[in-house]
Amino acid sequence: MLDFIVEVEKKGYLVLDEANLLTLAKCEKFTIIRDVIISDADSADTELVASRCEFPFHTDGTFLTIPPKYVVIIVKEAQSGGQISLSNIDSTLKRTIIGMRAKYRSNTSVFESPIYNESLCMFRYRRDFMSPTNGMLDSEFQDMLDDIESKLTNRQILVGKIDPGYGIILNNHNFVHKRSEFAGRRVIRRIWLDINS
Structure with a gap:
């Protein structure tokens, strides 16, 4: 597991099979903050319902005081579409957004935070x-x-369609991710992880 953790720290993301992702998520280095099933249809095992249209670049957990350091997305079922793209928050982008702030909405409140928190090395972004x-x-x-999204798009990494039984772990503080439109049934398991002190 240590090799996978080192690789994620170095590269920022890693595509693995479901068994290795679950083993990694449950290792002593991490604490699971949230573990949910997301589907395109409301069913007994679905905790969140996903829209079929494109889901633009974002970081997960923007409404939390400190969003999760890592996001694991495991594809359980997928028919058509749903390609994943990532973009790295590199030093050039960081320089252009240092000092920029936004109000972020949660279910219960609105709070103000830097878009890029330099002291935590954390990008917080979900336009909606x-x-x-x-x-x-x-x-x-x-x-x-618009300028931020243009810069993110210009440096995007196309991971592509992830087949059922596989997934991705990514650094949620330094990468944004997006998903293309999909058709047919799609079920994913999303796990938010923090590093244990």
């Missing part, structure tokens, strides 16, 4: 949960987010 702060006009804020 963000709004302007510091007197910035909404049009200026949307232009800023």
Whole structure:
């Protein structure tokens, strides 16, 4: 397991089979914050329902005080579409967003946070949960987010379609991920992990 952890730290993400991802998630280095089944249809085992349309670049858990360090996405069922793309928050992008802040919406509150928290080396991004702060006009804020997304798109890494029985672990503080539109049935298991102190 240590080799996989080192590889994820070095590369930022790793595609593995389900058994290795679950073993990794349950190792003593990590604490599982959340473990949910996400499906395109409401069924007995579904905890969250996914939209079939494209899900744009985002980090998971933006509504948490500190989002999970790692995200594991395991594909349980997939028919058509649903390709995964990633983008690294590199030093060039970090320099352009240092000092930028946003308001983030959760189910119960709104709070303000840096988009890139330099002291935690953490990027927090989910456009549909963000709004302007510091007197910035909404049009200026949307232009800023358009610029960020353009930079993310220009450096995106296409992981592609992940087959059932496989998945990905990624560094949620330094990578954003997105999923393309899909058709047919799709079921994933998503696990949020933090590093134990």
